[in-house]
Amino acid sequence: MSVHGPAERTESGNSPSHEAMLQAFAETGAFNERLRRGGHFVFAGGLESAETATTVDGQGEKSSFTDAPYLETQECLGGFWIIEAADLDVALALAVEGSKACRSRVEVRPFRTAEPVRVLSEP
Amino acid sequence: MVADLARRFGDLDVAEESTAEAFVAAAEWWPREGVPPNPGGWLTTTATRKAIDWLRRESQRDAKHEAARIVYDDAPPEPTGPVEDDRLRLVFTCCHPALAMEARVALTLRLLGGLTVPEIARAFLVQETTMARRITRAKAKIKAAHIPYRVPSADDIHERLAGVLAIVYLIFNEGYLASEGDDPVRVDLTGEAIRLGRLLRTLLPDNGEVAGLLALMLLTDARRPARVSRTGELVTLEEQDRGAWDRTLIAEGNALIRERIAAMAAGGGPPGRYQLQAAINAVHTEALSVRETNWSTIVALYGHLVLLDPSPIVRLNRAVAIAEVDGPAAGLAEIDEIAEVIDGYHAFHAARADLLRRLGRDGESRAAYDRAIGLAGNPAERAYLTRRRDQLAG
Numbered sequence: 001m002s003v004h005g006p007a008e009r010t011e012s013g014n015s016p017s018h019e020a021m022l023q024a025f026a027e028t029g030a031f032n033e034r035l036r037r038g039g040h041f042v043f044a045g046g047l048e049s050a051e052t053a054t055t056v057d058g059q060g061e062k063s064s065f066t067d068a069p070y071l072e073t074q075e076c077l078g079g080f081w082i083i084e085a086a087d088l089d090v091a092l093a094l095a096v097e098g099s100k101a102c103r104s105r106v107e108v109r110p111f112r113t114a115e116p117v118r119v120l121s122e123p
Numbered sequence: 124m125v126a127d128l129a130r131r132f133g134d135l136d137v138a139e140e141s142t143a144e145a146f147v148a149a150a151e152w153w154p155r156e157g158v159p160p161n162p163g164g165w166l167t168t169t170a171t172r173k174a175i176d177w178l179r180r181e182s183q184r185d186a187k188h189e190a191a192r193i194v195y196d197d198a199p200p201e202p203t204g205p206v207e208d209d210r211l212r213l214v215f216t217c218c219h220p221a222l223a224m225e226a227r228v229a230l231t232l233r234l235l236g237g238l239t240v241p242e243i244a245r246a247f248l249v250q251e252t253t254m255a256r257r258i259t260r261a262k263a264k265i266k267a268a269h270i271p272y273r274v275p276s277a278d279d280i281h282e283r284l285a286g287v288l289a290i291v292y293l294i295f296n297e298g299y300l301a302s303e304g305d306d307p308v309r310v311d312l313t314g315e316a317i318r319l320g321r322l323l324r325t326l327l328p329d330n331g332e333v334a335g336l337l338a339l340m341l342l343t344d345a346r347r348p349a350r351v352s353r354t355g356e357l358v359t360l361e362e363q364d365r366g367a368w369d370r371t372l373i374a375e376g377n378a379l380i381r382e383r384i385a386a387m388a389a390g391g392g393p394p395g396r397y398q399l400q401a402a403i404n405a406v407h408t409e410a411l412s413v414r415e416t417n418w419s420t421i422v423a424l425y426g427h428l429v430l431l432d433p434s435p436i437v438r439l440n441r442a443v444a445i446a447e448v449d450g451p452a453a454g455l456a457e458i459d460e461i462a463e464v465i466d467g468y469h470a471f472h473a474a475r476a477d478l479l480r481r482l483g484r485d486g487e488s489r490a491a492y493d494r495a496i497g498l499a500g501n502p503a504e505r506a507y508l509t510r511r512r513d514q515l516a517g
Contacts (some may be wrong), residue, residue: 088268088270088271089270
């Protein structure tokens with residue numbers, strides 16, 4: 001689950017005020033706790049602003065470094081969670097909570113797995 | 124059979140392919156060996172074996188997959204009860220909100236409606252390759268994103284049924300609009316939608332909106348024989364030959380509405396949008412003529428509907444009904460309130476044109492008809508509007 005928001009950040013990040021930012025942090029922290037207790041939490045982290053990014057291209061003979069994020073867009077990646085979820089419905093429900101907590105839109109995307117067969121058990 | 128296999132193997136592609144292969148095998152074997160005593164069982168067993176073979180070839184040889192194979196091999200064929208569960212699973216998977224609307228429509232028609240890819244492509248006026256790609260991508264997303272294939276819980280139904288009903292209604296409307304053309308495959312979409320509506324009714328017999336949508340589609344479809352004249356012109360409600368309406372469909376629709384009214388009287392929830400729209404249609408179909416229609420009831424029903432769905436089109440229809448009760452000036456006042464948002468819709472200008480005509484403002488009426496004709500995409504509608512405009516005095 002990746003968080004996306006405006007690339008331009010103010011002193012209070014993407015929040016309208018300092019208080020709002022602190023509240024978002026608190027709610028996200030609480031959400032992370034719920035993920036841990038539910039056995040979904042694998043990893044989470046917020047990223048520094050897009051200005052702090054360096055893009056690296058090691059594909060040619062000479063490596064290049066650019067003082068900029070990969071995508072120079074109005075919006076950028078703000079952070080992400082890596083979660084364990086039994087199926088997309090579980091992940092989407094968690095993403096709704098996460099989106100509310102961090103006050104941004106969240107993209108949900110699966111990691112590739114090796115199994116082509118999905119065993120779905122019924123209660 | 125596709126639904127049953129999809130449940131057991133969690134993969135729609137495998138289910139579809141193995142079903143198709145089983146039929147091919149039957150076409151080869153049965154003429155030679157004779158039709159088996161239990162053809163359904165033969166097909167299921169054959170399809171299952173082919174699915175297992177395919178999965179065996181494709182999956183990696185580790186303990187987890189061996190265990191899965193054993194589970195599948197030993198699973199007994201299900202009796203008829205869970206068939207309905209399988210179809211519920213299929214419906215809610217095909218209509219999953221993580222899929223784009225057009226993907227949901229295509230999957231639903233392919234896997235539940237049983238239309239072929241060329242038929243669906245033609246119904247929605249796209250290239251066959253485009254439609255095939257759409258369906259393939261949707262199935263790939265279901266698999267890769269782990270969209271679950273399971274019987275919807277009460278919560279699921281509460282949250283997602285509206286989306287399922289919207290897909291069925293979309294299919295119905297596509298077919299109904301197409302009924303003014305002459306491609307029978309497009310028209311058959313109404314039949315498909317009604318079939319899906321009936322399926323939902325058997326799966327969710329106590330749900331009010333499911334009953335409401337089916338009633339709405341039946342009552343609307345009942346009027347189809349009277350909707351287009353021999354010269355290919357749209358015939359509006361007031362001019363339709365009511366004798367041409369399908370009374371069987373009307374009776375079925377009315378029975379559903381009576382059932383819902385009784386349920387609400389017994390303490391059920393308030394009517395949702397499909398039940399309200401069905402009720403409005405029922406008021407129309409029970410009237411012997413437009414003049415004898417109970418327009419006050421219709422205005423009241425639209426009053427409820429507009430609270431659930433304040434879209435410009437609902438408000439437009441409400442304004443037209445108000446004109447019947449309170450006169451064209453009142454209707455025009457209501458319509459002009461939504462002018463800004465609905466300016467690009469031909470029905471808005473057509474309604475305005477008619478009200479202006481009734482107020483004797485022929486010049487303005489002509490201009491409104493011109494606007495409507497310019498915006499109408501459908502030749503039958505254009506023909507009707509042109510005739511009305513040309514009948515104006517001014």
